[in-house]
Each structure stands twice: as C-alpha cells, then as structure tokens.
Amino acid sequence: MSSTLNINIIQISAALTGILQSENLHEIPAPSYYKEKTNSDFxxxxxxxxxxxxxxxxxxxxxxxxxxxxxxTDTKGVIDEFYQLEESLNEVGSIENEISKIKFKHIYKTLYKFENILHKNVxxxxxxxxxPSDVLDGISKTNRRTLSKLIK
Structure with a gap:
C-alpha cells in the first residue's frame, strides 16, 4: 500500500474470530465456567x-x-466470516446471553459503517x-400509453 496507513481488516478480525474458532466448542460439551471464560475473552x-x-x-x-x-473486498469477507461464526456459535449454544448478541450487533454496525465509507470512496x-433524451422520451410515451389503457 502506498499510503501511510496500512489497514488490514482481516488481520484485525483474526484475533477476535480466532479465539472462538480455536476453542473446540463444536466437538465437546464445554462446562459453564469454560463458556464464561470464552465469553469474557470474546x-x-x-x-x-x-x-x-x-x-x-x-x-x-x-x-x-x-x-x-x-x-x-476484504471487509465483505470479514462480515461473511462473522455471520458464519455467529451462526455456528448459536448452534452449539455458546452465545446464549444477551450481551453476546449485543456485541455481535455492534460488530456488524461497525463493519457496515466501515464498508459504507469504503463504498463511497470507491x-x-x-x-x-x-x-439520452430519445430514450427518456420513449419511456415517457410508453408510460403514457400504459396509463391511458389503465384509465379506460
């Protein structure tokens, strides 16, 4: 990157998604204290x-x-990754509490604002x-004909 700022959204999100993916929550039933610790880290x-x-x-x-x-492009991938992660955590019941759902909601809000700014830049x-005016005139004539048929 030629600018002075090097933003790597994938690298930023890796720490967050990695903590939840590395915990083998899909394979073994986790005790409640383990889930609480994982939630706290999350x-x-x-x-x-x-x-x-x-x-x-x-x-x-x-x-x-x-x-x-x-x-x-990277941001869209990260958003998809978070949706998949949230879905898989919901399946195993790892994010049962309301705070986890609020955190995910805030993550999405932040990422969508980030994506919005990038869309504007691009x-x-x-x-x-x-x-062309002849195309607009043709559309206008077609609309008038259709409208006149509907009124009759």
Missing part, C-alpha cells in the same frame, strides 16, 4: 476490534482507489452516464 477482544475499526474511519478517505477496492469518482 467480550474483551470484541471491544478492541470495534475500537480499532472505529478508529480507522477517519483514515479511510486517505486511501487511493485500488486500496479502497481491496479493503472493501464509487465517488465513477463516471455517471446520462440517459
């Missing part, structure tokens, strides 16, 4: 992840088009092609 890392992503908002405007496109310089 809460801490989720807060750090959210703060890291929110802290990078103001630097996203400094990225060039290629960097924004690459980061946008598509703000896209050339807008104006629709």
């Amino acid at each position: 809460f801490k890392k989720a807060d750090v992840f959210i703060l890291a992503v929110e802290g990078s908002y103001k630097y996203l405007d400094n990225l060039n088009l290629e960097e924004s496109k690459e980061l946008l 598509f703000k310089n896209v050339e807008i092609i104006k629709t």
